[in-house]
Amino acid sequence: MKKFLLLACVLASTAIFAQGHETFDNLDLTGNSYATGTFVGQDGVTWNYGEARGDIELNGKAITLGRNRQNPMFLESGTIPNGLGTLEFSYAQAFTKDVGMEVMVNGELVYTATSEGEEGVTKFSGPITVEVAGDIVLMFNNPQNFGQITIDDIIWTAYDDTTGIEDNSDIGFSYFPSPMIDVLNLNAKIAIEKIEAFNLLGQKVIDITTLNDGQMNVSNLPAGSYVFRVKFENGSQKTFNISKK
Numbered sequence: 001m002k003k004f005l006l007l008a009c010v011l012a013s014t015a016i017f018a019q020g021h022e023t024f025d026n027l028d029l030t031g032n033s034y035a036t037g038t039f040v041g042q043d044g045v046t047w048n049y050g051e052a053r054g055d056i057e058l059n060g061k062a063i064t065l066g067r068n069r070q071n072p073m074f075l076e077s078g079t080i081p082n083g084l085g086t087l088e089f090s091y092a093q094a095f096t097k098d099v100g101m102e103v104m105v106n107g108e109l110v111y112t113a114t115s116e117g118e119e120g121v122t123k124f125s126g127p128i129t130v131e132v133a134g135d136i137v138l139m140f141n142n143p144q145n146f147g148q149i150t151i152d153d154i155i156w157t158a159y160d161d162t163t164g165i166e167d168n169s170d171i172g173f174s175y176f177p178s179p180m181i182d183v184l185n186l187n188a189k190i191a192i193e194k195i196e197a198f199n200l201l202g203q204k205v206i207d208i209t210t211l212n213d214g215q216m217n218v219s220n221l222p223a224g225s226y227v228f229r230v231k232f233e234n235g236s237q238k239t240f241n242i243s244k245k
Contacts, residue, residue, distance in 0.1 A: 020043045022045070023042060023153060024041075025042065026041055027054050029053065031055055036049065037052075046077070047075060051072065051073040058090055059152045059153050063152075067095075076139045079135045080138065082158040084105055084132045084138075085131060085239075087125075088127045089113075089151060091125070091149055092149070103128070104141065127241035134159075155225075157227075171188055171189055171238070173187070179243040179244060180243075180245070182218065184215070186230065195207075198226065223243075223245055224244055227239060227241055228242060
């Protein structure tokens with residue numbers, strides 16, 4: 001129940017963004033003993049874990065991977081269809097040892113979650129651009145000699161290679177900087193008709209039809225992660241995740 005509103009809004013927006021969100025509310029793992037097991041997440045994805053515990057909270061219920069255990073220390077998804085566009089998650093150094101967790105998609109390293117003397121500090125990966133088509137498997141692996149790491153709020157978007165009449169290379173779409181601070185620059189070879197942005201609660205926070213020399217003011221947005229949807233005059237559109245400092 002502690003994450004009900006967030007989960008409901010994210011699930012309501014999955015039809016638009018093909019988004020998944022694992023909050024670990026279904027994780028039946030308690031106490032400070034390390035265990036190996038499986039559970040089914042909110043989106044129906046089966047997750048396997050090894051040498052993990054469930055007593056440390058992050059944004060509510062979370063999972064913590066052990067350190068220097070006899071068996072592999074990991075969290076692995078079952079097969080997720082429709083590919084992977086972007087991936088992001090929250091994490092924290094659980095105790096005194098710095099973390100260095102590997103994040104892999106279909107066995108390929110896409111990100112390393114690190115810390116430097118930040119025990120108990122919640123950190124955010126930011127959107128990780130992956131862009132892999134087809135079925136995918138997510139793996140969070142905690143190597144030997146790194147500290148225990150707590151993971152929460154894994155959010156992903158499906159791979160999207162449909163951009164309408166023209167493909168993305170013909171549209172020539174780009175945006176910067178990432179993360180954004182006060183201004184977001186948007187460039188394209190064809191006219192942009194509309195820009196919308198949504199926060200992780202699924203609330204629309206931007207809805208504009210004009211840019212000022214390819215720039216938009218985002219200074220009023222709170223720090224966090226957002227999903228932008230850009231519509232072009234030829235009927236195509238592009239979505240992307242970006243964080244705001």
